[in-house]
Amino acid sequence: MRRFLLSLILLATSSPAATQGLLDWSQDEVSAIERHGPWPPPPAHDPSNRVSGVPAAIALGEHLFNDPRLSADGRMSCATCHQAGRDWSDGRARGFGTADLDRRTPSLWNVGYAHWFGWDGAGDSLWAQSIRPILDRREMGGSAAEVGRLLRDDKALACGYERAFGNKVGDNDERLLVDAAKALAAFQATLVSPRTRFDAFRDAMVAGDRAAAARYTLPEQRGLRLFIGTGNCDTCHFGPRFTNGEFGDVGIAFFVRPGEVDSGRLGGLAKLAGNPFNLLGRYNDDASGASAQRTRHVQRLHANFGEFRVPSLRQVGRAAAYMHSGSLATLDEVVRHYSEVSPDRLHSDGTPLVRPLGLSPRQRTDLVAFLSSLDADAPPRPAPPPLCP
Ligand code: HEC
Ligand code: HEC
Structure with a gap:
């Protein structure tokens, strides 16, 4: 019964x-x-990044993403905060690097399809956004000189670089930092959610x-x-x-x-304008200039105060x-x-x-x-x- x-x-x-x-x-x-x-959707392509979609660059980018030697103390990689097993985030309400951060670590799923990056849109390309945490003292605290040295001295990375970019590792550290970021971007653009x-x-x-x-x-x-x-x-x-x-x-x-306060988009636009790596700068690989249109025309308005990016x-x-x-x-x-x-x-x-x-x-x-x-x-x-x- x-x-x-x-x-x-x-x-x-x-x-x-x-x-x-x-x-x-x-x-x-x-x-x-x-x-x-x-x-x-179809694979993302970024005209401002000459190695976007290039398999050897994607492979190099994945290695760099997991490499703690990009950080000053050799202990923190991108994957420390953007973990594959945690949907490319860190399982925390707010990020934590060498100090507490004020914002949550966003997931990197589908990040290749975005056109503004960060909660405040301070980045206008995936590669420029990938430079930020390497240099930020509260995150990885690294430098162009250290990234340059790493790419020159590590045999596997130097070889991976040559395959990805078609030339040997040079001695211009800033250019190497940007190239490392472009490989990181090529990798991240492959992260498409199921x-x-x-x-x-x-x-x-x-x-x-x-x-x-x-x-x-x-x-x-x-x-x-x-x-x-x-x-x-x-x-x-x-x-x-x-x-x-x-x-x-x-x-x-x-x-x-x-x-x-976190002024959101208002502060993000100021950072964007002052960033030497933005799409109006010399590292944009898109000769047509079309990829820089948004950055060229965006206006900073008081209404941007307290605005944040609409999350996927x-x-x-x-x-x-x-x-x-x-x-x-x-x-x-x-x-x-x-x-x-x-x-x-x-x-x-x-x-x-x-x-x-x-x-x-x-x-x-x-x-x-x-x-x-x-x-x-x-x-x-x-x-x-x-x-x-
Ligand atoms: C200490 C933790 C930490 C580390 C290490 C870190 N990130 Fe992040 N990441 C964050 C936080 C927090 C944000 C949000 C930043 C903001 O909006 O101001 C972010 C944002 C991003 C974004 C923007 C995502 C979006 O949706 O707009 C990308 C791309 C990114 N990180 C890539 C990387 C790469 C590549 C590395 C390694 C070079 C890295 N991150 C290292 C915490 C981290
Ligand atoms: C005016 C544009 C707008 C509308 C309308 C809107 N959202 Fe949002 N949504 C946002 C923004 C911007 C954020 C992020 C806000 C922040 O971080 O301060 C957000 C955040 C979210 C989040 C959190 C995502 C995350 O990863 O943190 C969810 C869930 C969400 N919205 C669902 C909804 C639902 C459901 C509705 C309708 C009831 C809605 N939204 C209407 C703009 C909007």
């Missing part, structure tokens, strides 16, 4: 009717869903395959409907990566410590914490934030894109279910083969 009751309960809770089925989607909604794919439950649903909807689409649970579908509909989320979390690559203010506190939402459920400051601990807290955000906290001029949504508990769990459907396990990464065996 007990067994019978138990199986009845199991039947009731696992009954497909409770979670399976297909909502009635309008043509506009299907179009909005379609714009979040296809996944994976297909997810959402992608299967999106493709099924586009193909008109109702049976396959119905494998996406009803809470996931209802959350998606909110995301592209009344939630207005996809004005900023747009396209296949769920980001428009730009900046916004969603009302997250920007106080780092009492009396000290792929693999979002796997993050250790949320927002630039790591100040929200769970996806439920993020959704609650959007539900209750106070309009006074937003600095945006004109019509605000974010307003308190006043979601019901079920709507909140639906949104979290949808966001979680953007995650998937990536296969473990094998150790890179030796350079120049």
